[in-house]
Amino acid sequence: MSSGPSSSAPNGLHVHSDSSPPPSAPRPDQPTHSHHLNGFADQSSHNQKIIEYLYNYGFQRGEYADTVLHVHQNVYRLHAIILSRSPFLVQLLSTSPQVQVGGPRTIYVPVEREPEVTQEGFAIALGYLYSSISLRLIRSDNARAVLAAGCMLGGMEELCQVAYETCKRSISVDSISAWLEFVDAIPTPSTGADTPEVSSVRIFGPYAQRLRDDVFHFLVVTLPEILEIHPTPSDGTPTTPENGREILLQVFSGVPFEMFKAAIESPSFQIGSDQARFKFAKEAVEARKQGMARGPGYEETVVLAFGSAQGTGTSAVHVTRKMRKRPLWKVNS
Structure with missing residues (x-):
């Protein structure tokens, strides 16, 4: 780089060597503009x-x-x-x-x-x-x-916010499986009693829970809307294209258990009546038994409570999980 006229001023600041007179100081009655800094009206360029x-x-x-x-x-x-x-x-x-x-x-x-x-x-x-x-x-x-x-x-909130919003928009039918794998690697929020060394929590900070919430919202609200699963006003039976329901079952068969349970029992999961939700949950659990269920050694079941829970803010369909009982072997003497 070529250097300009020499100067004793630090960091490249120097006095101009031309003979033009310095700018005159403003008179007391002359208006000034507060956005003029060091004689420059616009420094953005x-x-x-x-x-x-x-x-x-x-x-x-x-x-x-x-x-x-x-x-x-x-x-x-x-x-x-x-x-x-x-x-x-x-x-x-x-x-x-x-x-x-x-x-x-x-x-x-x-x-x-x-x-x-x-x-x-x-x-x-x-x-x-x-x-x-x-x-x-x-x-x-x-x-x-x-x-x-x-x-x-750290120190780059704008970059993180733009990246997060891009992540949120990228959650789709095609990418939901990858996002479910990501969510499955994030443990539930700690109570402070333990300190799990999990990369996702340490690295993503508060965005880990926000992404978990976004994936959950996609499952219970956005995905049924995309697949056109809407209950009819008459009997509550969902009017759904057959391939749409199959896609919904396929997605739910790979959802981590805690999120699966929360989604099935969520009031926001509007796929029909309690009976329709119960039937869907049973089919999903059956699909999960065929190799996609989370947690080996566990058995998932669906229960339909007697009476209607509509209007109470609770679900009549409940999902539970328990350890499978080991078979007892009788030893003959």
């Missing part, structure tokens, strides 16, 4: 150029880097002043000594036990420290990894 330069030359090219960051199989040449925006990286910077005086600092990001933090997701979150241009790189197929990386690094 200038600021944008700086951000683009930082992203292109600082992040993508690693020019003038003072920090070497190792993560996965990648090596990044970056800048400590930018990385300090992340509380997680600040901790690593403060505990990683320089190999030689005046040389770059080397830090290693431990993600071996965090499978949700992928190479692409981490790169997008890391680039966000330099510029919000990383928001354009978030897609439905990488949003969860970006959210995991953003939550781990």
Whole structure:
């Protein structure tokens, strides 16, 4: 880069060498504009150029880097002043000594036990420290990894919110199985008595429960609507295309038990009368017995309570689970 006129002022600030007179001070009766800062009416264009330069030359090219960051199989040449925006990286910077005086600092990001933090997701979150241009790189197929990386690094609420909203929109009939596997790996909220070492909870933070709630809402409300499962006003029998009901059964056969029980018993799960819900639940349990039920050694049953629960806010259909009894072997003497 070519240098401008020399100056003793720090950080590149220097006095212009041209002979033009300095701007005159405003008279007391002359109106001033509070949005004029240092003589510039609009700095947004200038600021944008700086951000683009930082992203292109600082992040993508690693020019003038003072920090070497190792993560996965990648090596990044970056800048400590930018990385300090992340509380997680600040901790690593403060505990990683320089190999030689005046040389770059080397830090290693431990993600071996965090499978949700992928190479692409981490790169997008890391680039966000330099510029919000990383928001354009978030897609439905990488949003969860970006959210995991953003939550781990910290200090990037906007990135996490955009990634979360993309995750929420990506829940569909085609992707629900993958989301159910993800939810199944998240334990129920802890009471504080135990400290489970579960990656999803530690990495996703409050977004773990929000995603669980979104998957549940999709199961009990959105999915029946998509499959056109609506009870008729006359007898409460659902009018459903046959393939729609089969898809609903197939999805529910793979739902983790606690969510399956909550969905079947939820007042928001409107698929018909109590008898229609009971019949559906029995068929779903039967499908779960054929190899897709969660928890080996358990037996799931469905009970229809006597009397109607409509209007009480409770369900007449209840799902229970208990351990299968081991067969007793008689030993003949």
